[in-house]
Amino acid sequence: xxxxxxxxxxxxxxxxxxxxxxxxxxxxxxxxxxxxxxxxxxxxxxxxxxxxxxxxxxxxxxxxxxxxxxxxxxxxxxxxxxxxxxxxxxxxxxxxxxxxxxxxxxxxxxxxxxxxxxxxxxxxxxxxxxxxxxxxxxxxxxxxxxxxxxxxxxxxxxxxxxxxxxxxxxxxxxxxxxxxxxxxxxxxxxxxxxxxxxxxxxxxxxxxxxxxxxxxxxxxxxxxxxxxxxxxxxxxxxxxxxxxxxxxxxxxxxxxxxxxxxxxxx
Amino acid sequence: xxxxxxxxxxxxxxxxxxxxxxxxxxxxxxxxxxxxxxxxxxxxxxxxxxxxxxxxxxxxxxxxxxxxxxxxxxxxxxxxxxxxxxxxxxxxxxxxxxxxxxxxxxxxxxxxxxxxxxxxxxxxxxxxxxxxxxxxxxxxxxxxxxxxxxxxxxxxxxxxxxxxxxxxxxxxxxxxxxxxxxxxxxxxxxxxxxxxxxxxxxxxxxxxxxxxxxxxxxxxxxxxxxxxxxxxxxxxxxxxxxxxxxxxxxxxxxxxxx
Numbered sequence: 001x002x003x004x005x006x007x008x009x010x011x012x013x014x015x016x017x018x019x020x021x022x023x024x025x026x027x028x029x030x031x032x033x034x035x036x037x038x039x040x041x042x043x044x045x046x047x048x049x050x051x052x053x054x055x056x057x058x059x060x061x062x063x064x065x066x067x068x069x070x071x072x073x074x075x076x077x078x079x080x081x082x083x084x085x086x087x088x089x090x091x092x093x094x095x096x097x098x099x100x101x102x103x104x105x106x107x108x109x110x111x112x113x114x115x116x117x118x119x120x121x122x123x124x125x126x127x128x129x130x131x132x133x134x135x136x137x138x139x140x141x142x143x144x145x146x147x148x149x150x151x152x153x154x155x156x157x158x159x160x161x162x163x164x165x166x167x168x169x170x171x172x173x174x175x176x177x178x179x180x181x182x183x184x185x186x187x188x189x190x191x192x193x194x195x196x197x198x199x200x201x202x203x204x205x206x207x208x209x210x211x212x213x214x215x216x217x218x219x220x221x222x223x224x225x226x227x228x229x230x231x232x233x234x235x236x237x238x239x240x241x242x243x244x245x246x247x248x249x250x251x252x253x254x255x256x257x258x259x260x261x262x263x264x265x266x
Numbered sequence: 267x268x269x270x271x272x273x274x275x276x277x278x279x280x281x282x283x284x285x286x287x288x289x290x291x292x293x294x295x296x297x298x299x300x301x302x303x304x305x306x307x308x309x310x311x312x313x314x315x316x317x318x319x320x321x322x323x324x325x326x327x328x329x330x331x332x333x334x335x336x337x338x339x340x341x342x343x344x345x346x347x348x349x350x351x352x353x354x355x356x357x358x359x360x361x362x363x364x365x366x367x368x369x370x371x372x373x374x375x376x377x378x379x380x381x382x383x384x385x386x387x388x389x390x391x392x393x394x395x396x397x398x399x400x401x402x403x404x405x406x407x408x409x410x411x412x413x414x415x416x417x418x419x420x421x422x423x424x425x426x427x428x429x430x431x432x433x434x435x436x437x438x439x440x441x442x443x444x445x446x447x448x449x450x451x452x453x454x455x456x457x458x459x460x461x462x463x464x465x466x467x468x469x470x471x472x473x474x475x476x477x478x479x480x481x482x483x484x485x486x487x488x489x490x491x492x493x494x495x496x497x498x499x500x501x502x503x504x505x506x507x508x509x510x511x512x513x514x515x516x517x518x519x520x521x522x523x524x
Contacts (some may be wrong), residue, residue, distance in 0.1 A: 169421075
């Protein structure tokens with residue numbers, strides 16, 4: 001069985017039980033996905049198709065209205081603690097330095113939580129190591145607003161990984177950045193992924209990003225979202241930005257774009 | 267003169283200009299001192315009655331600060347409760363709003379019936395007048411928590427207490443301090459009103475006695491004393507605010523890069 005197994009999931013937002021009949025918005029319809037341990041998977045689709053909802057399902061932040069989500073064989077019924085999340089909005093705590101922001105998960109997740117005081121030096125070293133991987137060495141003591149948007153996103157990725165989660169959930173983390181910064185951050189994320197080897201689910205509407213970073217890309221239709229196509233990316237890692245201009249890369253992006261167009265039409 | 271020096275002098279200049287305007291108006295329009303005493307007469311009265319004013323000011327200050335301290339404790343606790351629990355919000359908010367709509371001056375006679383004449387009605391009036399803005403602001407600070415941040419913490423398995431401690435309280439600190447500046451001035455309003463209606467000491471009592479004997483310069487002297495105490499307390503909390511929540515102020519002084 002796959003590490004993450006989503007089977008036959010419907011999700012209805014809104015008052016489901018009001019007056020006994022089901023009302024609300026059908027966000028996901030009969031979604032099934034299987035994701036292997038250590039894979040990097042992207043989910044693309046038109047906006048409002050329930051991509052973000054799918055991430056929340058895997059994290060255990062929302063419950064499926066029908067069907068089930070299993071992680072490592074167990075049905076997800078409440079928030080998993082082996083998850084790191086990052087969003088389009090960096091959502092760093094403005095009163096904490098970058099280092100303290102990155103440390104936040106260690107103050108909450110066991111076993112780090114109970115050892116937080118004793119392990120201060122060790123934790124600092126972990127923060128420095130992560131910040132180094134994304135090119136933020138020397139910025140640890142600054143406050144978030146003193147960093148550019150791209151740098152805040154790098155810090156957010158570090159926060160998502162500090163507690164060594166088995167699953168990294170990324171909800172359009174680079175959507176608010178300019179193209180150059182975004183491409184730099186693809187590199188940073190690839191470095192982190194190659195170092196940590198966790199399972200990554202990336203939600204994005206940027207098809208080049210999806211192809212460049214993933215092993216597998218799933219295409220979702222417009223609401224109610226369901227998976228309408230799945231494409232494997234056979235490009236060896238580490239990938240350099242040059243590969244985004246190769247004919248097979250461009251062809252794959254075109255094919256995905258075609259699928260999304262079909263998904264909208266239906 | 268540097269821009270900063272001008273900014274520092276500005277409040278003094280406006281205050282003095284206002285006093286001069288007042289003085290000139292009294293002289294030019296021949297206003298009798300039992301109608302509107304000039305600032306000079308008011309300050310003279312302040313000097314003449316300095317002993318009585320001092321001891322009564324201290325008494326007003328202590329009732330005000332006691333009421334204010336209770337308001338901070340109860341206001342912050344209620345604000346946190348209302349801010350982090352939807353149920354508490356639904357249950358308490360209408361009551362709080364209704365309560366806040368009652369004219370507090372009307373409560374003083376009732377408080378006197380319950381607690382007699384003395385400092386207690388003043389303390390309670392100061393409390394009642396000042397706790398509402400604290401509750402509302404602290405709750406607003408909690409409501410300002412970013413939903414993504416809540417998702418991050420919840421996905422880590424954070425308890426509600428974790429969320430309150432790590433995000434809610436720091437996030438609401440700027441709101442809290444902003445409310446303290448409002449609340450401390452309202453506390454003065456509350457204690458002085460209560461002293462005027464039913465006090466046997468305090469600045470409000472001085473004003474009542476002076477007014478009934480047409481010693482209007484003393485009434486104004488007392489008003490000035492209350493004003494000065496209000497400014498002093500405001501300055502203390504403004505300084506505390508700058509110290510505690512410098513992260514929320516992106517002023518030029520703090521910026522180190524572009």
